Amino acid sequence: MTTLPPVPMTRPKLTSLARQKLPCSPRRIPRSQLIKEKGDIDHYVEVNFKGLSKEEVAAYRNSYKKSICVDMLRDGFHKSFTELFALMEKWDALREAARLRSLLWLQRPLEEQPDKLDHFYYYLTRAEVAERKGFFEDVYNNLYALACYFNNSEDKWVRNHFYERCFQIAQLIKIDGGKKEAEAHGHMGLLFEEDGQLLEAAEHYEAFHQLTQGRVWKDETGRFLNLLACESLLRTYRLLSDKMLENKEYKQAISILIKASEIAKEGNDKKMEGEAAYYLGLAHLAAGHYETALTVLNAYGKISTDLDDDLSLGRAYEAIARVLQSQGEMTEAINYLKKVVNISQNNFQWLDVVRASTMLGDIYNKKGYYNKASEYFQQAFDTTAELTNIPLMDETKVHYGIAKAHQMMQTVSNYIESADLASLDYLLSWKESRSDIALDPVVGDSRRPTMESLYQTSEHLEEELNGFPDNVKDET
């Protein structure tokens, strides 16, 4: 009997490897052998089965955040890692704080936002490579890209962090004549401005302005950087001066605004110059320097006429009127205000119409021309009614009511003073018909016809005043 040769079995390598390790295998395998086999099996699995390499397994097991960090570190990007790690810690801390404040918080954890992590990885590592080679411009660009990416309300603080980093880097860039530095100053200014630290913001904007002076740099949207600097600086100065005016530090406010208008003049932008003049005029007005205010505001008016800018012209006239009013030159003021009303009406600036009419009404009211006053107040009121601006409507309503009441008071008192029967009759009939509200008879000979009309208007008035009876009663 011949023994058959053993069947040539072709086993895949993995099974043959595994077979050797089966518990029934006769010989005891030394440990070093086992470890070597383990390496072989690992290698075999890695080569022959897609998605089973150690790293891929790790990618499934670990959070995306960890994978990103490990990827950074294994390629030696330790600075990126440190930065990302610090940001993530802060992120968690902020989330925690938000959670303590309210049960409902919207900020998702960073692990669940792989897009953001990818961006971090991409830009931070590129920045680090550039930094290692000393290409600070590239570093700046990458960091700036990150700042732009996080430019939304939710991640403001991340953006701010990268603006600060950009600022540090920008100071190392010398080749471009300071363009990047200027930009970084601009961003820092914005940062401080948003934070409400106006003095610091102004400092950065000043540097920004100084660096861009006389340069023709443009930003990515094609605007001149210098112009941008002027605008931001003026805005900051204005906010600063507003604060000072609130605290009655007129001198400082005016000096800042003078600086602002000088900068505006250098900026070669008429509109900006006009703006600066306007605010300077207002500051002078608040400080009580009426003459200076007038000259400044006149200059503003002139600029506006040159530019054919009716809106600012209206504003100029309004401000001038206010100065004149404070000076007591009412007729002049009235003239200007009438111009304002006209201009605004032509440009459909209803709010301006309301304001100007109210001022006009006020002036007339003070001077005792109640008819005129109520006429303008009525105009204001009608305009607000059209605008359906409730708070403003209420306000003008009150003004209108006061003027109307003043108007009527004269006649009523006339009746009372005349003390004859006819007048008494009128008064009585008025009282009977209108228990709540004063109703207006008219003086003198032409009583009848005017009475009719007044009845009508007062009816009209009463309807309007229904919502507001208390105030009106008090005033009358």
Added chain:
Amino acid sequence: MNVIYPLAVPKGRRLCCEVCEASAERVCTACTVTYYCGVVHQRADWRSIHEKICQLLIPLRTSMPFYNSEEERQHGLHQLQQRQKHLIEFCYTVAQKYLFEGKHEDAVPAALHSLRFRMNVHGLSSVELVPAYLLLAEASLVCFIFHLCRQDSSILCLLQKKTIPKISGLGRIVQAEEYLSQAQWTVLKSTECSYATHSLLHRNLGLLCMAKENYEEARYHLANDIYFASCAFGTEDIRTSGGYFHLANIFYGLNKLDLADTLYTKVSEIWNKYLNDHYQVLSQARIQQVDLLGKRFEADTGLDEAQEAEAIQILTSVLNIRESTSDKAPRKTIFVLKILVMLYYLMMNYSKAQEYAMRAFNLAKEQQLSDHEQNTIQELLNLILAEEGYPII
């Protein structure tokens, strides 16, 4: 009578060597419960740990006495547990201490004991076993690396060499890998495991891969190490610096010098910050209470022995590398020298501190660095010289 005859032992009972688990031929006469395969192992165990725990082993390895009541039985069991736990800690610390002192051979038996008691108390798959595994792996690994280092006199040579010399240390690598695989498996199975343990595991795995010249994987493990250490201690902690240092070594070996350079800088900065803080605290205290009872202030690094040893090793290696490129960047060399000076000063090793300070000073003079820099070094030097006036009793 040290010798026993395996054939004379009752059937079914196998006596194993304490160190290698082969069948035993000798017994310790002091406790009579510990067996060895030969004189070599007995001696090794005695030197390492047995001398200290010989008598403590007796109650653990003899059967419990007969207790009359359940209460007593419970009490006896509890006592036994306590003893084992005590021994776990004791052996672990002893092993650690040997490791710091560089006596890797001695550390192994002690660590093995710790591991064995841990298995008894916590079971085979407990996370508690991991520290012991790591310690054993470290002992084997460090032993191997030191073996090479002694041959090449610098850790760098290990990394630059393309072929690992086939020496006896290679067996150690297998050993280390075995322990590490055990540790990794245990960690993998357990759900809760501290970041610090993860970090330690990955660092050892990284070192293992480095020893096997598998730099790709070594980088992966070291990256993990840094990540976990950062989670546990923060990115700027001295306990994280080790990961950075090894990673830097890999890049240095791969000849990516700029990368290695930034990493070495990072390591030096971490240590500088830490030591400088301690140094400042010390000098503050000195200024505030000068002449008060002529009291001398304890210099304190705030580090334990292992960390001190690690600090010295890391910083001297960085110094070697910096010195090799000293012409280009003397500032970096001086920076490392200053850190070393502070370290030795705080460790109250004034002669070493003075040596390094002199080196820094001379280098600064040679390279004509700014006055400010020279002055700070001069200051340090003066301080150390003043300290040496009062030798430590």
